[in-house]
Amino acid sequence: MLRALLLILSVVAIAHAELCKPDAQNAFKVRISIKTALGDNAYAWDANEEYLFKAMVAFAMRRYSSKSTTQISNVLLCNVTDRVSFWFVVTDSSKNVTTVPGSVVEAAIRMNRNRINSAFLLSDKTLQFLKITSTLSPPVEPSTPVWLIVFGVVLCLIVAGIVFLIVSGIQKHKKKNKESTERENLEEKVEVTVTLENGLPCEVLDLKAGHINGVFPADDERFTSL
Amino acid sequence: MWGRSRDEQPHAGEPVPPIAESVPAGGFLIPYLIMLIAEGMPLLYLELAVGQRMRQGSIGAWKMISPYLCGVGVASVVVSFFLSMYYNVINAWAFWYLFHSFQDPLPWATCPLNSNRTGYEEECERTSSTQYFWYRQTLNISPSLEASGSVQWEQALCLTLAWLVVYLCILRGTASTGKVVYVTASLPYCVLIIYLIRGLTLHGAVNGLFYMFTPKLEQLLNPKAWISAATQIFFSLGLGFGSLIAFASYNEPSNNCERHAIIVSLINSTTSIFASIVTFSIYGFKATFNYESCINKVILLLLNAFDLEEGSLTADNLSEKKDYLMATYPQEYAQLAPQIKNCSLEAELDTAVQGTGLAFIVYSEAIKNMEVPQLYSVLYFFMLLMLGIGSMLGNTAAILTPLTDSRAIGARFPKEVISGVVCFINCVIGLIFTMEAGNYWFDIFNDYAATLSLLLIVLVETIAVCYIYGIRRFEKDLYTMIGRKPNWYWKIMWAFVSPLLIISLFIFYLTDYILTGTLQYQAWDATQGQLVTKDYPGYALAVIGLLVAASTMCIPLGALMTFIRKRLKRERVSTVA
Numbered sequence A: 001m002l003r004a005l006l007l008i009l010s011v012v013a014i015a016h017a018e019l020c021k022p023d024a025q026n027a028f029k030v031r032i033s034i035k036t037a038l039g040d041n042a043y044a045w046d047a048n049e050e051y052l053f054k055a056m057v058a059f060a061m062r063r064y065s066s067k068s069t070t071q072i073s074n075v076l077l078c079n080v081t082d083r084v085s086f087w088f089v090v091t092d093s094s095k096n097v098t099t100v101p102g103s104v105v106e107a108a109i110r111m112n113r114n115r116i117n118s119a120f121l122l123s124d125k126t127l128q129f130l131k132i133t134s135t136l137s138p139p140v141e142p143s144t145p146v147w148l149i150v151f152g153v154v155l156c157l158i159v160a161g162i163v164f165l166i167v168s169g170i171q172k173h174k175k176k177n178k179e180s181t182e183r184e185n186l187e188e189k190v191e192v193t194v195t196l197e198n199g200l201p202c203e204v205l206d207l208k209a210g211h212i213n214g215v216f217p218a219d220d221e222r223f224t225s226l
Numbered sequence B: 001m002w003g004r005s006r007d008e009q010p011h012a013g014e015p016v017p018p019i020a021e022s023v024p025a026g027g028f029l030i031p032y033l034i035m036l037i038a039e040g041m042p043l044l045y046l047e048l049a050v051g052q053r054m055r056q057g058s059i060g061a062w063k064m065i066s067p068y069l070c071g072v073g074v075a076s077v078v079v080s081f082f083l084s085m086y087y088n089v090i091n092a093w094a095f096w097y098l099f100h101s102f103q104d105p106l107p108w109a110t111c112p113l114n115s116n117r118t119g120y121e122e123e124c125e126r127t128s129s130t131q132y133f134w135y136r137q138t139l140n141i142s143p144s145l146e147a148s149g150s151v152q153w154e155q156a157l158c159l160t161l162a163w164l165v166v167y168l169c170i171l172r173g174t175a176s177t178g179k180v181v182y183v184t185a186s187l188p189y190c191v192l193i194i195y196l197i198r199g200l201t202l203h204g205a206v207n208g209l210f211y212m213f214t215p216k217l218e219q220l221l222n223p224k225a226w227i228s229a230a231t232q233i234f235f236s237l238g239l240g241f242g243s244l245i246a247f248a249s250y251n252e253p254s255n256n257c258e259r260h261a262i263i264v265s266l267i268n269s270t271t272s273i274f275a276s277i278v279t280f281s282i283y284g285f286k287a288t289f290n291y292e293s294c295i296n297k298v299i300l301l302l303l304n305a306f307d308l309e310e311g312s313l314t315a316d317n318l319s320e321k322k323d324y325l326m327a328t329y330p331q332e333y334a335q336l337a338p339q340i341k342n343c344s345l346e347a348e349l350d351t352a353v354q355g356t357g358l359a360f361i362v363y364s365e366a367i368k369n370m371e372v373p374q375l376y377s378v379l380y381f382f383m384l385l386m387l388g389i390g391s392m393l394g395n396t397a398a399i400l401t402p403l404t405d406s407r408a409i410g411a412r413f414p415k416e417v418i419s420g421v422v423c424f425i426n427c428v429i430g431l432i433f434t435m436e437a438g439n440y441w442f443d444i445f446n447d448y449a450a451t452l453s454l455l456l457i458v459l460v461e462t463i464a465v466c467y468i469y470g471i472r473r474f475e476k477d478l479y480t481m482i483g484r485k486p487n488w489y490w491k492i493m494w495a496f497v498s499p500l501l502i503i504s505l506f507i508f509y510l511t512d513y514i515l516t517g518t519l520q521y522q523a524w525d526a527t528q529g530q531l532v533t534k535d536y537p538g539y540a541l542a543v544i545g546l547l548v549a550a551s552t553m554c555i556p557l558g559a560l561m562t563f564i565r566k567r568l569k570r571e572r573v574s575t576v577a
Helices: A002-019 A034-041 A047-064 A102-111 A113-119 A146-187 B029-054 B058-065 B067-099 B122-126 B129-138 B153-170 B174-200 B205-213 B217-221 B223-237 B243-248 B257-306 B318-328 B330-339 B345-350 B357-368 B373-405 B415-434 B438-448 B451-468 B471-482 B488-516 B538-552 B554-576
Strands: A028-032 A075-078 A085-090 A127-129 B520-525 B530-535
Touching: A028 A102, A047 A075, A047 A085, A047 A102, A047 A113, A102 A113, A146 B067, A146 B153, B029 B058, B029 B223, B029 B243, B029 B257, B029 B451, B029 B471, B029 B488, B058 B067, B058 B243, B058 B451, B067 B129, B067 B153, B067 B357, B067 B373, B067 B415, B067 B438, B067 B451, B067 B538, B067 B554, B122 B129, B129 B357, B153 B174, B153 B373, B153 B415, B174 B257, B174 B373, B205 B257, B205 B345, B223 B257, B223 B451, B223 B488, B243 B373, B257 B318, B257 B330, B257 B345, B257 B357, B257 B471, B318 B330, B357 B373, B373 B415, B415 B438, B438 B451, B438 B520, B438 B538, B451 B471, B451 B488, B451 B538, B451 B554, B471 B488, B538 B554
Parallel strands: none
Antiparallel strands: A028 A085, A028 A127, A075 A085, B520 B530
């Protein structure tokens, strides 16, 4: 009796060892980086955490397919390293000594990735299922790009400034025209004295100090034209 | 500034055209200071004195020194015209980045996702997110100059906005421009101070500062460093553009331009050094950040491959652990070896980014890693915008002054119309730079439109004043103006040192060109995610030749025309008499 029991146990153990080993069929490698994620609040990876992991995988399988009857004992872990990384398979309790197809496991885990991550206080990056790629969440995009809004505001301000300056410039020009016609009427009555020197007003002369004396006519006109 | 970077020089009152360039070179201080003393100050004094003495803009002033030199002023105007054509594109890019800074997270902080959301965009994976944002989302650059592509409407909008801003500032003429320059010159100082405080408190900033202050002998011996320092000084002081002469002509005749020149160059160089302290501290932060990320990646790789415990590998024990792993697991280590990069802080500090990308890529990369990156991003690009608009105002003033002063155009149309037409023409031409290959054309203009021509103009100016006008006559003029003669230092600089330096710079440029054979440019290869070197096609070389010739030929052509005119007049007179 005892011998038969031992034989069955060893067969089961060997079978489990056969099912769960690195690069086995339908096995997945998991890599966990607790210290990176939690820093000082990091917990140690021990047998209890492994139990929770098995429970989460079983939960995921059950949630994915309502027909599933996966038990915690169906999830096998092996090759746990210090990194913390390990391999796991999910055995099928209905069929003896076989594993659930990898695609099913993958789909189940993908569907429940969030729940699994939050059970361990980790994220997609720190709890990695090496063969299962995670769908990255798209960034939030507003209906109009933000930059166009800012651009529109600045553009309106600048155009308003230009229009204001042009209009005020035109108004000033009109006022100056009116004033100058008034002044012309005034000037006919009053004589404005402008100091002249040799036919040229004085202001032109004093700026070219020294070498060029504006009093004398410019070079081109030295010879009287014919 | 940092080696050949001629960017972000808050000028001291004189609008100068700073242009962003590449090669952050540590130990640039020595060539910079030497070039300042040998070239910057003497030539600045020369131009201010000429303007103050002749009391006319650059075209008239050189005509008075010698009638054969009327081409010098025209060449300056042509150079300013080319500059205004392409420089406003930088402002357009600054606007683009500024508008995009109002988002969380910053758009250049992360890569966009690919179509089926399983990972990031391929191109973005191969290069960094900031480079991807610059090359793909801002420029949408094509793989080569020949593939022109279409006009990018977003960039065209930003360019139009930039030109509208410039038009707003120059609308009322030089009077209003002067007031705007006060704002555009002083605001960058405020931003720089904020950045100085932030930059010096960043982790790893000291590395950048050490790098900046340690002189590197190999770089000092490389003539390119000296050329860069010289062109840097030219650009930041605004020598050769004619704007200095124009501004000085409005001064009082008895204004002490010697003191003015010394003060301006000292303020300018202090600002440059100040700005480069800020730049290098941010640079050091970026380099340290990248270095530490690189080390972390290597650690992660080794941890995952050998299933070691987390935290067993740190930056300190990495090298000894690597040796240990290499000894214990030789095969697996050999398999991993190509992926394990040798991270080096020096290599990070030495990375050069070519072209205008420096100002945008390097800074946006540094900013995305700071806290509250939106604030620093807005501040930085606003400062860049202020500096850029300030330079544009100087450029457009240099073009508009001869137009408004001329009797043909100036008397007939009001200055609003003239400024509007100039801005419109430049905006339309500038649309070329918003095409997909636009950045390559921009680099052509950036590298060739102004550099050689300015050197030639300044050389002709110095030789004209010293040898054609006569240095004794110039001395006497200065004596009448400011009451004392220039001492031997100025005279030696003007007569010998500055012309010799410029001639040697010319020789270096030419030998460099002859040695490399053809001209080449850096094109962005999307498949590799990095820049590759390509040769310019024939028509691009023709455009380069045209750019250089258009401004440099003005000088001999002007002399030739005056000569012909004098000959004709003399013949006419002799036939009459």
